[in-house]
Amino acid sequence: MTQPAPASPVFWRFNPEVFRLIGIRCKDCGHISYPRTKICHECGSLNLEEFKLAKKGTVHTYCVNWAPPPNFEPPITPVIVDLEGGGRYQGLMTETATPEDVKVGSKVEMVLRKLNTDRGLNVYGYKFRLVEED
Amino acid sequence: MPGERAVAYYDEDSVTMAVEAALDCLRDFDPKSVDGLFYASTTSPYKEKLCSATMALALSLRRDIRTVDITSALRSGTAALGFALDAISSGRSDSILVTASDVRLSPPSGMTEQALGDAAGALLLGKENVIAEVLDCYSVSDELAATWRGEADTFIRSWEDRMTMDESYSKVMPEAISGVMKKAGLNTKDLARVVFDPPGDVRRHGRVAGELGFDPAQLLDPGGVFMTVGLLGSAMSFVMLVAALEQAKPGDKILFAAYGNGADAYVLQVTDAIGKLSERRGYAKHLESKGMMRSYNDYLRWRDIVPLDQARRPERGHISLAANWRERHVDLGLWGIKCRRCGTPQYDYGGMTTTPIRVCAVCGAVDDFDDYNFARRKATVFSYTHDMLSPSLDPPTSVAMIEFEGGGRSLFDLTDRNPDQVQVGIEVEMTFRKVFFDRGLNNYFWKARPIRC
Amino acid sequence: MAGSIKDRVAIIGMGCTRFGELWDKGPTDLVVDAVEEACADAGVERKDIEALWGGSIFTAHGGRFFTEALRMQYIPASHLVNACASGQDAMRNAAYALAAGIYDIVLAVGVEKIKDEGMSGLPGMDNRTHTHAVATMPGVFAMMATKYFHRYGLNPEEGKTMLAKISVKSHANGSLNPKAHLRNVLTVERVLNAPIIAWPLGLFDCCGVSDGGAAAIMTRADKAKEFRKDPVYLKALQICGTPSSGRITSEYDYTHVEESYRAAVAAYEEAGITDPRGEIGMAEVHDCFSITEAVTMEDLQFCERGRVKDDIEAGTFELTGDLPVQPDGGLKCFGHPVGASGIRMVYELYLQLQGRADKRQIKNPKLGLAHNLGHEPYAPLCSVCIVGL
Numbered sequence A: 001m002t003q004p005a006p007a008s009p010v011f012w013r014f015n016p017e018v019f020r021l022i023g024i025r026c027k028d029c030g031h032i033s034y035p036r037t038k039i040c041h042e043c044g045s046l047n048l049e050e051f052k053l054a055k056k057g058t059v060h061t062y063c064v065n066w067a068p069p070p071n072f073e074p075p076i077t078p079v080i081v082d083l084e085g086g087g088r089y090q091g092l093m094t095e096t097a098t099p100e101d102v103k104v105g106s107k108v109e110m111v112l113r114k115l116n117t118d119r120g121l122n123v124y125g126y127k128f129r130l131v132e133e134d
Numbered sequence B: 001m002p003g004e005r006a007v008a009y010y011d012e013d014s015v016t017m018a019v020e021a022a023l024d025c026l027r028d029f030d031p032k033s034v035d036g037l038f039y040a041s042t043t044s045p046y047k048e049k050l051c052s053a054t055m056a057l058a059l060s061l062r063r064d065i066r067t068v069d070i071t072s073a074l075r076s077g078t079a080a081l082g083f084a085l086d087a088i089s090s091g092r093s094d095s096i097l098v099t100a101s102d103v104r105l106s107p108p109s110g111m112t113e114q115a116l117g118d119a120a121g122a123l124l125l126g127k128e129n130v131i132a133e134v135l136d137c138y139s140v141s142d143e144l145a146a147t148w149r150g151e152a153d154t155f156i157r158s159w160e161d162r163m164t165m166d167e168s169y170s171k172v173m174p175e176a177i178s179g180v181m182k183k184a185g186l187n188t189k190d191l192a193r194v195v196f197d198p199p200g201d202v203r204r205h206g207r208v209a210g211e212l213g214f215d216p217a218q219l220l221d222p223g224g225v226f227m228t229v230g231l232l233g234s235a236m237s238f239v240m241l242v243a244a245l246e247q248a249k250p251g252d253k254i255l256f257a258a259y260g261n262g263a264d265a266y267v268l269q270v271t272d273a274i275g276k277l278s279e280r281r282g283y284a285k286h287l288e289s290k291g292m293m294r295s296y297n298d299y300l301r302w303r304d305i306v307p308l309d310q311a312r313r314p315e316r317g318h319i320s321l322a323a324n325w326r327e328r329h330v331d332l333g334l335w336g337i338k339c340r341r342c343g344t345p346q347y348d349y350g351g352m353t354t355t356p357i358r359v360c361a362v363c364g365a366v367d368d369f370d371d372y373n374f375a376r377r378k379a380t381v382f383s384y385t386h387d388m389l390s391p392s393l394d395p396p397t398s399v400a401m402i403e404f405e406g407g408g409r410s411l412f413d414l415t416d417r418n419p420d421q422v423q424v425g426i427e428v429e430m431t432f433r434k435v436f437f438d439r440g441l442n443n444y445f446w447k448a449r450p451i452r453c
Numbered sequence C: 001m002a003g004s005i006k007d008r009v010a011i012i013g014m015g016c017t018r019f020g021e022l023w024d025k026g027p028t029d030l031v032v033d034a035v036e037e038a039c040a041d042a043g044v045e046r047k048d049i050e051a052l053w054g055g056s057i058f059t060a061h062g063g064r065f066f067t068e069a070l071r072m073q074y075i076p077a078s079h080l081v082n083a084c085a086s087g088q089d090a091m092r093n094a095a096y097a098l099a100a101g102i103y104d105i106v107l108a109v110g111v112e113k114i115k116d117e118g119m120s121g122l123p124g125m126d127n128r129t130h131t132h133a134v135a136t137m138p139g140v141f142a143m144m145a146t147k148y149f150h151r152y153g154l155n156p157e158e159g160k161t162m163l164a165k166i167s168v169k170s171h172a173n174g175s176l177n178p179k180a181h182l183r184n185v186l187t188v189e190r191v192l193n194a195p196i197i198a199w200p201l202g203l204f205d206c207c208g209v210s211d212g213g214a215a216a217i218m219t220r221a222d223k224a225k226e227f228r229k230d231p232v233y234l235k236a237l238q239i240c241g242t243p244s245s246g247r248i249t250s251e252y253d254y255t256h257v258e259e260s261y262r263a264a265v266a267a268y269e270e271a272g273i274t275d276p277r278g279e280i281g282m283a284e285v286h287d288c289f290s291i292t293e294a295v296t297m298e299d300l301q302f303c304e305r306g307r308v309k310d311d312i313e314a315g316t317f318e319l320t321g322d323l324p325v326q327p328d329g330g331l332k333c334f335g336h337p338v339g340a341s342g343i344r345m346v347y348e349l350y351l352q353l354q355g356r357a358d359k360r361q362i363k364n365p366k367l368g369l370a371h372n373l374g375h376e377p378y379a380p381l382c383s384v385c386i387v388g389l
Helices: A009-013 A015-020 B014-025 B051-058 B076-089 B111-115 B161-184 B202-212 B222-228 B233-247 B272-276 B284-288 B296-302 B321-326 B328-332 C027-042 C063-070 C086-099 C137-151 C156-174 C188-192 C258-271 C290-299 C308-314 C338-353
Strands: A022-026 A048-052 A056-062 A078-083 A088-092 A107-118 A121-130 B036-041 B066-071 B096-102 B119-125 B132-141 B193-196 B253-259 B262-270 B335-339 B369-373 B379-387 B397-404 B409-413 B427-438 B441-450 C009-016 C051-055 C077-080 C105-113 C196-198 C211-220 C232-240 C280-284 C367-376 C379-388
Touching (some): A009 A015, A015 A022, A015 A121, A088 A121, B014 B036, B014 B051, B014 B096, B014 B427, B014 B441, B036 B076, B051 B066, B051 B328, B066 B076, B076 B096, B076 B119, B076 B132, B076 B233, B076 B262, B096 B233, B132 B161, B161 B202, B161 B253, B202 B222, B222 B233, B233 B253, B321 B328, B328 B335, B328 B441, B379 C137, B379 C196, B397 C137, B409 B441, C009 C027, C009 C086, C009 C338, C027 C063, C027 C105, C051 C063, C051 C086, C086 C105, C086 C211, C086 C338, C086 C379, C105 C338, C137 C290, C156 C188, C156 C290, C156 C308, C211 C338, C232 C258, C232 C338, C258 C290, C258 C367, C258 C379, C290 C308, C290 C367, C338 C367, C338 C379
Parallel strands (some): B036 B066, B036 B096, B193 B253, C051 C105
Antiparallel strands (some): A022 A048, A056 A107, A107 A121, B096 B119, B132 B262, B253 B262, B335 B369, B379 B397, B397 B409, B427 B441, C009 C211, C009 C232, C105 C211, C367 C379
16 A cells, blocks of 8 residues: 555554654563564563653764655765664764764764655654764 | 537546547548548647557557647647648648547636537548548638637636737638638639638627628538537537538538638538448537536536545555556557457456456467457446445446457446446447546546447 | 365464554554464464464565564564455465474464555555556445346345345344444344445445454364364365456356355365255355355355345344354454454354354354455455364
8 A cells, every 4th residue: 555644543653752752671671672562672572661762872873875765855864873771763864064974983862853744744753963072 | 608518528638539539530441541640739638748649549540650749729620631631632641630629728607618618520531532622722820819828827818809809810711711712713602611610709700701701501600519519629610510511412612711820721522422421420419419517516626627625545556657558559449359269359458467468268278369459349238336435526436347249348437427327238338538647647548438329 | 176174274272353443553563462362362472383474465565574563583474465365365374384294383364454544445446557447346346236136136125125134134243242343233224224335335235444453373183182172173275266257258247256156165175065054054254245245155055046135034144043144243343454354254263163252152053164255256366264173
């Protein structure tokens, strides 16, 4: 079937993840999974509790994409970030002057941005920007 | 405004109507004998894509023919006629099909909208067994456009009638008509019938005719056409000529002219062959079998002048030009197969995929077939439904499983139908329609239509 | 004929979610909930499952969908996309793997999360070139009703009344089922006066659109009793494919479904059944539309061609009748999350055979038959599954 529209229940169900960064922490092994899951990624346990991700972290890896999907201005820099306190988050970089500014280990923080517009509705989510050095 | 006007159905446009007229025109003629197809219209669905190329497939014409679209003027039809005559008299072609069709729009509820009508006409020109000979022609070019549409315009624009009629129609028509009569050495009394299209103000036609010295009895009354069908744009002249030919006798001289940024005029002489031409629906039969619309609101939706509330239904996929091109003969030409082993005709547009048929559905023979065309075949309704769930611009969506005469069965949409009159066993025929629109492209295909005349 | 699956594999645990408009459940939730219930029922853990087959036509994409949802650790996984027969096809493939002696414990699961699409009904007919007649599913089945009425001399009122009784019966059963999507009771009059969806089918002649998941844990017959004292054995599981000739040849009469008939014939032979009407004790058939159930009764040889009306009038297929059909409410009331339906049907037969069907319990049920019809009546893919103790 076609991509779910922003009005679809799929988006509605993911509101806690998207806006409040709610994932889960396994009470048995401590592993943090995001988005929420019913079964721990690490140990398979069903014994889970809600966990709110931090908004700051370091870049685990990234790439610079010069041929992005439609509606994206090249280059785009997707990053996978290890967040403070646990959990990993995949998102796009924003507010980088040049792609070379991003490195493995760069300190980044989340900012809420408009990701896309689809069928008249805006889709919001977090992107990362480099933390300004003092 | 009193009178009635013709409205194209939501699945019709200038291309589908041109095909319809052409099919009627080509009755009992071999499409393979046609050397060219000239499509004339001011309302082509494309600024950049050839409609005549699509039509050539729908009509199963040859590939090595001249296809050309002639647009932009209300006299595109007679202009195309001129080129066709030139092609034949030069010896380059033996037979050319010319169509003229229009679906013109004007702001809702206005006088102009009421006056317009949607129609198509088709003429087949050739050398042998002609039903009317073209004796002479004369053209006048004129810059002044009484009506026009720009690049981005949906609706017709016009200047004050009085000025444009005085300076254009009333000057140009007499010039062209008297021009051709002089060339042919004829005076007004020699003409059995005078056929020329009116401008927006039909009374002008009478004035011009009177000033030229014609008797009202000689005129093919445009008022009649206007009151029952409307002002038909570039199709008007063709439709009037067909109406005239339906009443013509051998030996009649007909004056035929059309207006639009100038005028083209022709003198025709009807021959004995007119009596031998097989019956066509033409003007009279189509008019007789007309169906009336339910309401003006339907018209606004069909022409996409008002938006439709979105149905809670899945989006359809995009058009695949590759798939469409691969299946062009099956889909546009309605070509199926007849199995050489068991003799069963079969048509398949593909259930969830695409055709062509490689394995006979009856005997299992592989690739052992003859081409078999279904476009002109009559059929009967085997079963049908009126589907309220499927969105339609004229609900309900009527669908029928039909059985072709001679064999073959398939599932088609029904169009031009009154739901109450659809029954198992009624006769239907195939008609070329627009079935989908996506990112600027029209998807054309065939539907089944209960036979009306 | 090829070999037989009869009494070679058994179902030792089943699970089924509630079916309905489950806005707050994602696809993962449905899979996990159904499988966890099945594991608990079988007394096994997820990690004991050696291979899985998942049926889903809209929701899943590949075996990975299921292993990801369940966090299955590196087991083989296949995804079946076979229209409404996907669930039973998942069971079929699982069964053959067991019968071949490759695995001991396997999972067949079905899921569909259709209500995320925000629309009424399922996608209509369409093909790559957009030339397919734009009927919807109700439309193409409605044409079978039109032809059936025409052939057997039923005027529209007689025909619609016959169909209405089918829906009324299913709703009576669905009202007894806590997991069903629709649990309201209907009357014939209400059904007849309902708005028309595709003539002659009205609102209550058509099953709705539902989310849901169902699962079966299966093992070889020789191991079944290690898990429970009352495993349910497969007596037959047949699928009949289609040459799709019915849409384009004159041979199809549009008043029966050849593929349902042939799937049943093959299943009866596989199970050693010679008197279907006498030996089958209960049935869950593909009542996507009331006309489908009517015609299926004839295709399964429960009654003669053109004569199902007599049995409907006589109450044969009621819960308390000779041959209860749709004891759990059927697709009509329980719901039709396409990939899960085939397994949900077996779930009901399974519960009935084990005496766990609560208010819907049929007395001393014998063999149970589950039937699916995928795609359209003129070119369907059908499955028939027969189970018993």
